[in-house]
Amino acid sequence: MQHQILPSPAHVGLSTVHVTLTDPAGAPLSGAHVNMEADMSHPGMAPVFFSGKESAPGSFTGQVDLSMPGDWTILLHITLANGAKVEKHFDLPGVLAN
Amino acid sequence: MAGIVPQTEAVLFEDQPFDLLKAPLLGHVLRHKTSRTLIRLALLAVSLMMIVHGLFGPPLAPKNLATTLGWVHFRGFLILALLCAGNFFCYACPFMLVRDFARKVFRPVLNWPRPLRNKWLPITLLIAILFCYERFALWSKPWWTAWLIIGYFITALAVDSIFRHASFCKYVCPIGQFNFVAALASPLEVSVRDHQVCSGCGTLDCIKGTQLVSITAPLKQRGCELALFQPGKASNMDCTFCLDCVYACPHDNVGIIRRPATNILSGDPVRAGIGRFSHRKDISALLTVFTFGALLNAFGMVTPVYAFEYWLNQLLHIGPGPVLAIIFAIFLIAEPVLLLGAAARITKTLTGTPRSLMAVAVRYSYGLVPLGFGMWLAHYSFHLLTGLFTIVPVLQSALSDAGIPVLGAPLWRLTGIPVRIVQPIQLGMLVLALASAMIWTHTIAEEDEPDRTWRAFVPWAVVNALIWCGAVWLVLQPMDMRGTFLAS
Numbered sequence: 001m002q003h004q005i006l007p008s009p010a011h012v013g014l015s016t017v018h019v020t021l022t023d024p025a026g027a028p029l030s031g032a033h034v035n036m037e038a039d040m041s042h043p044g045m046a047p048v049f050f051s052g053k054e055s056a057p058g059s060f061t062g063q064v065d066l067s068m069p070g071d072w073t074i075l076l077h078i079t080l081a082n083g084a085k086v087e088k089h090f091d092l093p094g095v096l097a098n
Numbered sequence: 099m100a101g102i103v104p105q106t107e108a109v110l111f112e113d114q115p116f117d118l119l120k121a122p123l124l125g126h127v128l129r130h131k132t133s134r135t136l137i138r139l140a141l142l143a144v145s146l147m148m149i150v151h152g153l154f155g156p157p158l159a160p161k162n163l164a165t166t167l168g169w170v171h172f173r174g175f176l177i178l179a180l181l182c183a184g185n186f187f188c189y190a191c192p193f194m195l196v197r198d199f200a201r202k203v204f205r206p207v208l209n210w211p212r213p214l215r216n217k218w219l220p221i222t223l224l225i226a227i228l229f230c231y232e233r234f235a236l237w238s239k240p241w242w243t244a245w246l247i248i249g250y251f252i253t254a255l256a257v258d259s260i261f262r263h264a265s266f267c268k269y270v271c272p273i274g275q276f277n278f279v280a281a282l283a284s285p286l287e288v289s290v291r292d293h294q295v296c297s298g299c300g301t302l303d304c305i306k307g308t309q310l311v312s313i314t315a316p317l318k319q320r321g322c323e324l325a326l327f328q329p330g331k332a333s334n335m336d337c338t339f340c341l342d343c344v345y346a347c348p349h350d351n352v353g354i355i356r357r358p359a360t361n362i363l364s365g366d367p368v369r370a371g372i373g374r375f376s377h378r379k380d381i382s383a384l385l386t387v388f389t390f391g392a393l394l395n396a397f398g399m400v401t402p403v404y405a406f407e408y409w410l411n412q413l414l415h416i417g418p419g420p421v422l423a424i425i426f427a428i429f430l431i432a433e434p435v436l437l438l439g440a441a442a443r444i445t446k447t448l449t450g451t452p453r454s455l456m457a458v459a460v461r462y463s464y465g466l467v468p469l470g471f472g473m474w475l476a477h478y479s480f481h482l483l484t485g486l487f488t489i490v491p492v493l494q495s496a497l498s499d500a501g502i503p504v505l506g507a508p509l510w511r512l513t514g515i516p517v518r519i520v521q522p523i524q525l526g527m528l529v530l531a532l533a534s535a536m537i538w539t540h541t542i543a544e545e546d547e548p549d550r551t552w553r554a555f556v557p558w559a560v561v562n563a564l565i566w567c568g569a570v571w572l573v574l575q576p577m578d579m580r581g582t583f584l585a586s
Contacts, residue, residue, distance in 0.1 A: 041238035043159045043492075044170035044485020046513040069401060069578040071238070073158060097401055097576045 003074070003090050010095045012066055017074060019052060019060045028058025031081030036062045038092070041071035052076075069097040118183070118286055118354035119344065128354070131345050134189065142192035145247055151496055152244025162240035164247070166485070166492045169237045174482025177280065177475050184286040184354065185277045188267070188338035193254040197266070204259040210269055217275060217380035221387055224272035225430060228391055232398045233422050264323035267338050274338065279388045281334035282362055282464075283471045283534065286354050288337055288344070289328070295351045296329040304328040304343040304352060319346045322371075328352055330370030333362040335381065359534070360541045363464060375464065382460040386434045389470030393568055394429040396477045400575035437564065438463065441557040448553035451546070461546065462558050465539035469562060472531020473569045476524040480577070483523070486514035517577075524573045532566045 004018040017036060021029040034052035039045070048067065052060030066072060072092040079085055119125045127133045144167065152164030159165035176187045236242055257266040267274050290296055301308065305328070307321040322328070322343050324336050328351075331337070344352045366376045375381060397403050403425075410421045442458040445451065451458065491508035498508065536559060543554035 039158055039160050041159060041235065042169075042481075043162070043166040043237065044481050044488050044514070045160050046488060047160065047510050049510070069576055075158075097578065 001076075001088055001090075005092060010066060010072075010092060012069055012095060012098050015064055015066055017050075017052070017062050017064055019062075019076060021058050021060070021078065028056075029080060030054065030057035032058075032060070033079040034060040034062070035077040036064065037075040037077065038064050038066065039073050039075065040068060041073065047075075066095050069095050071095070116356040117291065120353065128341065129344070131341075134341065135195070137190045138192050138195040141190050142195050145192050145251075147496075149244045149247050152240040152247070155240060155496060155499065157240060159238045159240060160488065161492060161495060162243075163489075163492055163496050164240040164243040165237060166489055168243050168247070170481045170485045171489055173478045176277070177471075177478045178482070180277065180280040180284050180471075181475060182285070184284040184288075185281040185334060185337060185339045188274055188277050189340060191338070193251055193266075194338075194340070196251060197254055197258045200255050200259055206258065206260055206262045208261050210261045210263070210265040214269055216269075217378075217384045220270055220272050220275040221380070221384050223270065224275060224384075224387060224391070225426065227272050228395060229422065229426055231395070233419060263325070264338070268324045268336055275384055276388065278335050278337070279385055279467060280471050280474065281337065282467050283359050284334060285356055285359070287334050287357050288339055288341065288352065289331065289355045289357065291351050291353045291355070293329060295349050299349065299351075301348065302327070303346040303348055307342075308346045308348060321346050325371035327370035330368070332367055332369045333372075335362075335369070335372055359468075360538060363538060363541045363545060365545070376457060376461055379456070379460055382463040385463050385467055385470070386438070387430060389466040389473075389565070390430055390434050392470045392473035392477065393565070393572065394426065396473060396569075396572045397425075397429070399577055400572060401578040402575065404578070437561050441561045444557040445554050448557070449547050449550045451554075462539065462542055465535055465542055465558055465562065466565070468531050468534035468538055469565050469569070472528050472534070473572075475531070476527045476569070476573055479527065480517075480520055480524060480573075483515045483520045484513065484517055487512035488514065521573065525570065528566065528569050528573065531569075532562060535562045535566070 001022070002020040006016045006018070019034060019036075021032060021034075023029055032054070034054075036050050036052055038048040038050070045068070048064055050062045050064045052062040055061045064074075072095055074090055074092055076088040077085070078088065117125070119129055148164040148167055151162055155162045155164070159169075179186045230236060234242060236246065253270065254266045257270055258264070303319075303321060305321040305325070308319050320342050323340075324338065326337055326343075328343050328347070339354075344354075362375075366374050368374055372378065372381075407418075407421050407425070410416070410424060411418075414420075414424075416424075438459045439455065441462065442455045445458050445462070446453070446455060453461075490505075490512050491510045494503075494505040494508040497503060497505055539558045539562060540551070540555050543551045543558070547554040
C-alpha cells in the first residue's frame, strides 16, 4: 500500500488522501471498497469517517476534514473484490493549524 | 404559630453548617461503611477493565478504555468532585481495597522511615509522572497507561504490605498529593461537629480505632491511618475522605462539613498529623509544583510549545529528553523561584517584616492554590466536556470485541460539547480562580500585616495576575496534541 496526503504537510481543514493498493506481485487491486477513518492520537476525540472512490485501478481518493492540529492516524477498512476484509493504517503526524 | 421558628431553634439552625453526612439520601449512603466497599469494588472493576483493554485492546488511544477513561473521564470527574465537594476520589480509591485485602495476609510491622515523612518523595514522583506524560505521550498509549495502573497497584501493595498505617497515601501517592492540595480549595471538610463533645472524650477512637461488637466476633474499626486526630485537624491536607474517623467515633461527632476555604489561612495552628504550615517547606513546594505544573501540563498541548522545543533543540543540539528536562526546570524551578523570591523580597522591603525570605514565600505560596486549581480545572474540563460522550462508543466497541455486543454498534459520532462553548466556560473558571487567589492572598496579608495589608498584598497580587495571564493565554491557544518531537 502507498499513500499520499495533499496538501503536504497537512493543515486543519480539507485534505485529500490518495491510497494505492497492490497485490504482493505489484498488480493494482481494483474493485475494492475503501472506507477511511481519521483518528487523533488523544482520546476523547471523535473519529472522522470518509470513503475512498476508485479514481484509477487500485487507486482510491477521499477527502477528510481534519478538525484539529496534532497527530492523526488514518485507518483504512478495505473490502477486496473477492469479499476479503483487510485493515490498514498509517500515521499522519503534525497536522498544522491554519 | 405554624411557620414561625422559635428564636432559639432559628439560631441553632443558623449555627449548623451544612453537613453532607446529614443530607437525606447521600448522607445515609455515605454513613454506611459498606457503601465505601461497594464504590471501591466498582472502581476496582473499572480499573481491571482498563488494564485488560489497555493491554489487549486496540492500540489507538481514542478507541481504548484505558486511555479514554484514564486521561479524559477520570481526570475530569476527579477535578469536578474536588471543586463541588471534596476528595471523594481518594474515598473511592480501588488501590486501598486491594491493600486492605492483602493486609489480611501481610501484617506490616515497620513504620515509614522518619527521613521520608514529608512530601519530597511524592513531589518527585508527581514531577516524574508529569515528565513521563509529556516525554512518552502517555495519553496516546493504552499499553503504557495500563502498565501505569498496574504499577500503581503494585507500589501501593508493596508499600503498605511493609509499612504500617496509610504510608502509601501520605508519603508516596502522587495522585493523593494532587488531591490533598486541590482539596484545600474544596467546599467540604471531614471535621468535628462539636468540639465540646471531643473535649469530654477519653477513648480517642477517631485516631486509635474502636472495638465493634458483632454477632460472631469482635471487630476492630481502625481510626485515622494518616494521623489526623480529628479535634486537631484544620484542613483537608492529607485527608483521604476515607471516613474511618466517622465510622470510629462513638459519639457520631464527625461530619463532612462545609467550611469557607479561607479558614485554612487563619493563624498558623499546629495541625494534627501535619504541624504548622509555616514550618512545612515541603508542603509549600508541593503547592508550587501543583500550581506551576498546571501551566506546564497545559503548555505541553498547545502549538507554541513545539516551536520552543525545536528552537531549544537547534540552539543546544540536544535530544528530546534533555529539551523537556530544560523546559521542566524553567517552569517548575526557575520561574517559581524567580516569581516567589521577588515577591517575598518586595514584601519584606515594603512591610519591614522580620520574617525570613523563605518564611514569607512559604506563607504566601498558599495563595497560589486557587490559581493552580483553576488551571487544572480548565484543562481537564476541556478534555472531559469536549469528549464527554466518547466513552459510549469506546465501551460499545470493547464489548463488541469481547463478543458481548449488548450495547449495539459503536456510535462513533458521539463526542461532547463543542469547543466554542467549552472555551468560555474555561475562561469563567479562570476568572473565578483569579478572584479566589486574590481573596486568599489578601486574607494572608491581612492576617500577617494588619497595619500594612496592601503593602504585603500587592507583590503577591502581581504574581497572581502574571500566572493568570499565562493561564488565559494557554486556554486561548489552539489545542495541538502531538507527540512527534518529544515522544519519538
